[in-house]
Each structure stands twice: as C-alpha cells, then as structure tokens.
Amino acid sequence: MSGIRMEGLTRRFGSVAAVDDVWLDVADGEFLVLLGPSGCGKSTLLRMIAGLLEPSGGRVLLDGADITHVPPQRRDLAMVFQSYALYPHLSVARNIGFPLRARGLSKAEIRARVGEVATMLGLTDLLDRRPRELSGGQRQRVALGRALVRDPGAFLMDEPLSNLDAALRTTTRAEIVELHRRLAATVVYVTHDQVEAMTMATRIVLLNEGRVEQVGAPAEVYDEPASVFVAGFLGSPAMNLIDAVVRADGAVHGCDLELPLGLDAGVPERPVTLGVRPEHLVTTPLERAGLRGVVTAVENLGGEEVAHCLVGAARVGLRGPRPLGLRPGDRVGLTAAPEHLHLFDPDSGRRLAWQPAAASTNA
Ligand SMILES: Nc1ncnc2c1ncn2[C@@H]1O[C@H](COP(=O)(O)OP(=O)(O)OP(=O)(O)O)[C@@H](O)[C@H]1O
Ligand SMILES: [Mg+2]
Known part of the structure; x- marks a missing residue:
C-alpha cells in the first residue's frame, strides 16, 4: 500500500477555482474522507488524484514519486464510483476479472484471484450471474471486487454508497471498514454524508469552496470545530450558532442569553459567535436559565427528540432522550456547561481559543 501527497493542488474551471491550493498527506493505510457540501470540490480533487482530470497547478505524489502527469491506467490506484459502471453483458466473475485480463494474466491465475476476492466479499454464489440479476448492494460489491482484484497501491472512492437504500448503506459501510482493516489499505473516500465520514474515517478533511477548512480525526473535528463552517456542517441538528458578546464579567451575553464561561472577570469585551x-443544552427552571426561549416545534426521532426553540431572534435546537416534556408554545429555560461552549470570531468565522479559568483559583 502507498501514501499519497497533494502539493498545492488547484483546478480552475474558467474563473472558478473548484479546488484551490490543497496540501494534504494521506498516510500509508489511512482511511481519509473528503467531506463537504455539494459543489465544494470533492470529486474534482479525487479525479485529479486518479489522473482523470489535469490540475491547473500543484502536484500529486504516490509514495514520493511525482505522478501528476502519469496517465490514469499507469497510476497504481483503483477508483470506485457511485455508478457501478459494470459491463452488463459480462458475468460477475468476468466483471471482477476484467482488469486482470487487460494485464494479460493466465486464465488459471485470474480464476484463482477472482475466487479469492469473491470469497472476501461474499460473492462466491453469484459469480455466474449478470449485473442485471443483482441487487444494488451486490452490484456495488462487484464494483469493489473489480477494484480489489488489482491489489492497487490505494483505493479512491467517490460516494460509492449513495445509490443504496438506508439499510444496505449501513451494512456496506461496515463491510468497507472491515475490508480496510483487513487489507490495511490506503483509501481516499468522498462523501457528503457526515455519518459515513464520522464512522469510516481515520481522518476527515472538510472542504469548503475548494479549500481545506479543517483536517482531523472524527472526534477532533466534531469536538473542536475550527470554524463556523465546520461547526454548522457536522451534527444533527448542527451546532447552534448565536450572535453574542463576551463581557468583562467573564460571561457571554446576548438576547435572552447569559452564560458564564468560567473566565476570570476583567476579560476584554468582544463580539463572538x-x-x-x-445535545449539550439541558432544560432548567427559567429563573436559573442561561437561555430563555419559546418552543416552536418538537420532532420525534424515535429514541430521542429534538425541540426547536427561539431564543431572542436565534433559532436554537435541543436534542435529548424522548420525551423531553416540551410542547410548541412552551416557555423554556436552557443551560450548558462552560466546557461545551464554543466561541468563534464573527468576522473570520475561525475558532477562538479560550480556557475556562481553573475552578480552584479563588481559595
Ligand atoms: N467539467 C466542469 N466544468 C465546469 N465546472 C465544473 C466541472 N466539474 C466541476 N465543476 C464545478 O466545480 C465545482 C466542484 O465540483 P465537484 O464535482 O468537485 O463538487 P463535489 O464536491 O464533488 O459535489 P457533489 O457532492 O455534488 O458531487 C462545482 O462548482 C462544479 O460546478
Ligand atoms: Mg462529487
């Protein structure tokens, strides 16, 4: 398996930079997920790694070797797409073995290798079928098999699960994770689905308008989002973001909002987001509440409920075990612990570093 390095990769379409100066190192054996909203440049970046799209600038390295201008078929990479792109007239066995025939391996070698891959993916009983006789999940496994059979340096996958229904997505997701673990394969995986990213990635790269917003382990990007963009992208519902001011009393203030940050008094005043x-908001009696609002709607998610509230002019979501005991029209008091509060610069959107003061200082 191989490591991949992107050095200042850029791709412009006319005046628009779909991918803008991306520097990334994908370690050998890593499962790197490119995550971001539609149009943020995920597929463009992956296609440049695959060699399907010429960069406007920058370089791609595979195990230290510059492959920027190497044609796709000579890169030691296998790509799996959202559309399975199987040959409809060929059997499953011949679809999986296709890359090996193109390389001129003997029939016996191909049969052995296809057999191995089919066992790995649970496709052994389906080898004689045509793609139209398979379910969507089985077809996607054949497409995976065709990538696996080549034993490539790394796998590139572009939304491979998005044509599957919810149940199949979940099982196929687990299968890919298990394959990654067993093969210790290097994978670059594109998705706009945060659940896939959180559950599959060793590291997540959040892309916004062609640029890298944040790179980190799933827990890092969730627990310490580097920007308002990342905070607002992850989570269901996403993080609540409220215009406020940090005052000299060491609390954050807003409309119907006053929450102690655990800061010493005398901090410089400044506007914040x-x-x-x-899930970090809890209900509390109104007279002790840090946020006071009105419930506008309650959604039942099965095991949990989400209450949508209005605090001043800010929409604030609260998630917790069902029943929350709230109904539309209720006045509600909320609070959150200082360690669960995030502060961002309202102009740049970047995270502000702050530490609650040590609780033991006022002896
Ligand atoms: N061939 C092309 N010609 C012109 N513009 C393009 C072309 N391919 C992509 N773009 C533009 O580049 C930007 C990034 O596209 P890209 O397909 O990489 O997005 P994406 O993150 O994969 O989105 P999605 O989640 O919808 O697949 C978009 O604004 C898109 O319109
Ligand atoms: Mg795409």
Missing part, C-alpha cells in the same frame, strides 16, 4: 451543540 457562540456555538453550542443541541
């Missing part, structure tokens, strides 16, 4: 995740 306050972030707090829906």
